[in-house]
Amino acid sequence: MDLIANIPLIGGFLSTVLPFVIVLGIVVFVHEYGHYIVARWCGIRSEVFSIGFGPVIWSRRDRRGTLWQVAALPLGGYVKFLGDSDGSSRADAVTLDHMAPAERAQTFHGASVGRRMLTVLAGPVANFLLTIVVFAAIVMWQGVPTERPTIGEIQVQMAGDRPLLPGDVVLEVNGAPVEGFDTIYRTALDMAKPGPMHFRVERDGSRIDVEAPYAFPALIAGVSPLSPASKAGLRAGDLVLSVNGRPVTAFEDFRQQVMQSLDETLTLEVLRDGSTVTLTVTPTLQDAEDGDGGFEKRPMIGAAGAPLYLPATETPMPWTAVGYGALRMVDVITQSLNGLKHVITGEISADNLQGPLGIAQISGETAQQGFVNFVVLIGVISTAIGMLNLFPIPVLDGGHFMAFLIEAVRGRPPSPAAMQIAMSIGLGLILLLMVFATYNDIMRMMS
DSSP: HHHHHSSTHHHHHHHHHHHHHHHHHHHHHHHOOOHHHHHHHTOOOOEEEEEEEEEEEEEOOOSSSSSEEEEEEEEEEOOOOOOBSTTTOOOOHEEEEEEHHHTTTSTTTSSSSSHHHHHHHHHHHHHHHHHHHHHHHHHHOEEOOOOOOOOEEEEOOOOSSOOOTOOOOEEEETTTESSSSHHHHHHHHOOOOOOEEEHHHHHHHHEEEEOOOOOOBBBBBEEOSSSSHHHHHTTTOOOOEETTEOOOOOOOHHHHHHTTTOOOEEEEEEEEEEEEEEEOOOOEEEEEESSSSEEEEEEEEOOOOSSSSEEOEEOOOHHHOOOHHHHHHHHHHHHHHHHHHHHHHSSSSSGGGOHHHHHHHHHHHHTOOOOHHHHHHHHHHHHHHHHTSSSOOOTTTTHHHHHHHHHHHHHHOOOHHHEEEEEEHHHHHHHHHHHHHOOOHHEEEEO
């Protein structure tokens, strides 16, 4: 993406829009394909499969008669089934009335209520499956820690007479036996004062004692898109040496100095690729968990810490990776629902809601941070789209499912008038949310 960003005049625009189109295109295609393929299995004929809205850029009709197309406005997509009046799956009553029974059976509205329920659920389920595949693939790529606590990577080489080396098997840390790699991290965090750590390791068949730097220096693991840290130019892998001239010994020390700064601009001295870089960053008040299940405003810059020592890894079995992927998806859903709950109760400001412009900016910045981060974003957005579509709001898949569930229980569908009112209310709520989120995006860009 750096190459795109350097194109004169349009590079910055493309480096934001192109990643956004790629993310949304993949997520929307998978969602709509879920609807399409399950409908096909259920004997429902699809007339149009569209990615995007508006003027058609490309189209092709397959041997089943489905028109596959890409449209100019890449903000969604739809599958138009036989008998639908448009992409929202509203029935075309006139066309349906003139169909022969055999042809009507191939329409969405002529299918049994069970088949319609499966079809509308298939889109969100396809998004969740994409999320699991994405996170499982990342686990397969990055690996999982080996059973023996072995040093795999030292992210920044720091001074020391007898440092740890990749391949060292850690037996003890600060005199305590090491059962797993997380023991090293817990021991470091429990130290009363950051300082050298004492290790007993197995190296080349011998046991030796090593004194090595503290495991949690002010090393940056990642930077949140659109955050003060991102705007300041802070990057993953940077080691913060000082804040306003005061030396920093640990990431917790760095975090405390940021919290104490209020809205004061901070000057950071950073070690990057062996050279010292000076950056300035101004923290902003952001919603953060208070540790008691609530939230409070804290000065933050949007940077996360990283351990100095990373464990050696091994490639897991595919089913293990799928398990990791499923757990990660559940974690994203849980965090999203928890955040939404706190927005509704007023504990978190609704200003945190992102609209299309904000998501586009996040996509562009995430693409700049590397391929893995970009793929993670695809998984997160896919989870969000799947979860959002399950909400029981008319015009969303969850709303359609609820209407079909009512039909299954009562033996007849809700009245057309009731459905029209519900659809209008649902569409109004979605449009209001989009307008509000876009307003938030514009205000953030202006500020």
